[in-house]
Amino acid sequence: MPIVAVSAQQEMVQDKMQAIILCAGMGTRISKSIEYRPKCMLYIGESTIMEHQIRILKSYLNQPPLIVVGYKQDMIIESLKDEDVEFVENPEYATTNILTSLWYAFRKKEIQDTVMCLPGDLIFDDKIIMDLLGTEGGITIAVQERQCDDEAVKVLVENDAVVAIGKELKAENVLFEFLGLFKIDKEFVPVIRNEIDGIIASGNNNAYMFTAIQHVIDKGVKVGYVDIGESPWEEVDYPEDYTRAKEKFKRFKWRN
Template structure:
């Protein structure tokens, strides 16, 4: 399996990180000498993904300028797509803005999640269904985790923050692969949900939860591999420690 395209959802400001994100979007936070999105691009490019669409919103000009620099640094085709509704719509709306880019196999990645190149490789190698959700496994899950219920074969049955502990056996890390019919299945579901009165208030993983009721949605476990979501100030500290480790290892050397 090879996947050559990725969509990064980076429209939000990251208000839970204020004042750090007062004038810069979350994806431009500097960690280990480079931006959060630069770490994401490095992991994707290391796995042969060279067509990358970044959906922007808050301070879009800064992200657009940075995307051009990343193109110069990596040679990958890095394009931006502005979401003018980023202040009033959640990330289902961001996916709707990017629906025309869902034209072939692709990976979607939340703009606040740093992943190692091994995780990207694990996802690509583990694809068995049209939609594949990358999950981690922990001893317990908090209220902010995007919790997952999956069966022994790895099929996803439910996904959402409100799953009860007895129904939770993994968490989504915010990276999914869509292959074969997966892009059209997802695109159609996003479009249907955006036509409803509460569509702008939905997260795109709600679409995956709905799809899982009638289609096979697979999961790939990355338990033991390195990643970090950056939502709160303490997450920034953890991400700085992780990227400092990667720098010391010479990973993704410029």
């Protein structure tokens, strides 16, 4: 079973939580079709993906989100000039992957609070944040039961814990896909941070987020999960993802 939501927490604003949004990447698989804009700057309805994310996060958090930028960062920073946010640069954005961006975030700020981490190209139902905030314990990832393709980050679970996560898992052996969105309780932030330090120090600059999660699982750390059910979401990697995202959220009723 997944980690059970704690309903009392769902009504509370989390004043000791740091949100980190990772949007330094170039988005090479879609960049030509979107005129080389950063993916977080794509419009879903009347707002960009980034604007949707910030609005949702600010409904639940009491401190500014930390946004990791790199590719065309001036465009992103200018678009958010009126928002209460913090920025950190990944100067290696052209040659590294998303885990390096999180490494730069941890280097920029000594985070001692619970962390909510998400990629900048993820559009999602705001209920998913509430589901994650309503969980207790350690590290919790957001997943959805669905048919997984080769590109999906697949998740294998046993009882109430994740036992394997990665793209290389056989689709027939898994039920869930990882959204890229996860929460780290403050006591476990040093665990993830140390693991990321080790991965980067080894020279693996192209590691994904799930790489660090699998590493801590292999070391005996329990990673929980919350099944988001039918809540809509889309990670925009390819042109067809963007088409689906616009269609999914065309008439969506946002809670916040």
